[in-house]
Amino acid sequence: MNTFHLTEDQQDCLQELINVAMGQASDQLARYLDTFVYLKVPSIESVNADELTKTLAEQQNTVAVVSQGFFGHEGIRGEALLIYQDEDSERIADLLGYEPDELSKDEQLIDISSILTTTFLNVFASQIDNQMSYNAPKLLPSVQKSISQHLQQMTFSWDMALKVNINYQVTDYSFNCNMILLIPETAMANIKAVIDRILEEF
């Protein structure tokens, strides 16, 4: 059996943790953005390295990928990839409350990515009595060829990815993105230990 394989209980628990984190994060975002944010229940699937590389390579209309590393106590760490499609990124400056000429398109994408990643992971971390630190977010250069290249050149070898599909619906704006959390095998074992602890306490 794979080390990263989750039991049904573990999977349910993780889904619940993520749902709650998403809910709280979107609540904070709504207050910050000063507008209603509707959130669908995030779909979560765990995928292995090969599958993910394949699916990402097939996505033709990906226009931007922003990557941000995160690390917390108990060896919980990984890298978040935020993936944007062609039509997702038109009104981000507006959504963030900036004038369009105040910041470049790249900066808008980096900014919103960092906000989504850190808001979500902060809440997620607090639920498992942890605390996260973050690397500066980076826009990957020339997306078309680079996702799979980037995945191969990462600082850790990863075996599993948690694919979290976030779909925010913001009144008057249309905004969509895919968040993918890449987690190294050792970190996955640590997350499982945390989940097991929560399940026991429950």
Next chain:
Amino acid sequence: MPNDNTDLTIKTDDLVAGLMITEEMAKQISDQVANQINTGVIVLNANFNIVRWNRFLEVHGGKLSASALGHSIFDVFAELPERWLTRKLSAVLQLNTPSFCSWEQRHHLFELPHTRPITTDSQFMAQNCTFLPIEIDGAVDHICILIEDVTDVCHYQGQLQKTLDELALMSRIDGLTQIYNRRHWQDSLEQEYAKARRHNKALTLIMFDLDHFKLLNDTYGHQGGDKVLIDVSKNVKSLLRVGDVFGRYGGEEFAIVLPETNEKGAMDLAERICQTLAKTPLNFQDKLINISVSLGVSSLNVNDSNYEDLIANADLALYQAKAQGRNQVCLSADNTEEQLQA
């Protein structure tokens, strides 16, 4: 629980043995470290007034602490984009999340001098800035700004990019004549062919060859021959439009792709090239060299199944021009037949 600080009560024995330190000692250490590190540290309150900063800012900013502490960061650093930064800082406080600003998007926020003014060309220090929420007694109402000097990184990245651009250019350019080389020219033709087919647009091709080039080489030496190739390239280039793709096909043979140009346009241009070159003697070591070229023109027609057909047709027309006495233009037989049928 992982976050609970384990027993940090200081034991007197450990103190005496130098194994543990007092809070006062820890504070002194923190202060010294903060003042020695090569990173700027500014702490703001919720109104964005500077409440603390380290020596880095005093030294690099050339500002006295007395004139900065207690003042709005926007007064102390008038160069900051106030509206944008206010929004960014508000996010840090409100969401309790860190925020970042990289030199790749904004070269610098603070106008600080840097340590390599001679060897780099940027006036101000390139910076990576981090904005961290600071929690004091359970309330997030302070922000710490970290300013890292990345002028070196920025400089070397710039050099690397310049080198990559030069390499990319070199791989497309013919060293002698500075026009496109065969490979890049052919790639362009392939693309233009696909575009013309897809959008049903005209596409024409001119190939030309210097007349009696071997004789030129024998008379003036290879340097003379090279000079002819260089000057001919330059003269022809001055007759072309922006979208035309001009390359050296090989030896003394040249080729021009003319996107969205019909046969008549291509024939006119070919005639102009032919006449201009024939009446423009070239200068080599105080001698005037008279030259001429023969040209073949082909245009995309229904029979062509790939871009190589265009080349083959233009080449045949070029041989015909040679056979008919040189210094002239011929249209591909394929195209003339088509005209007759029409």
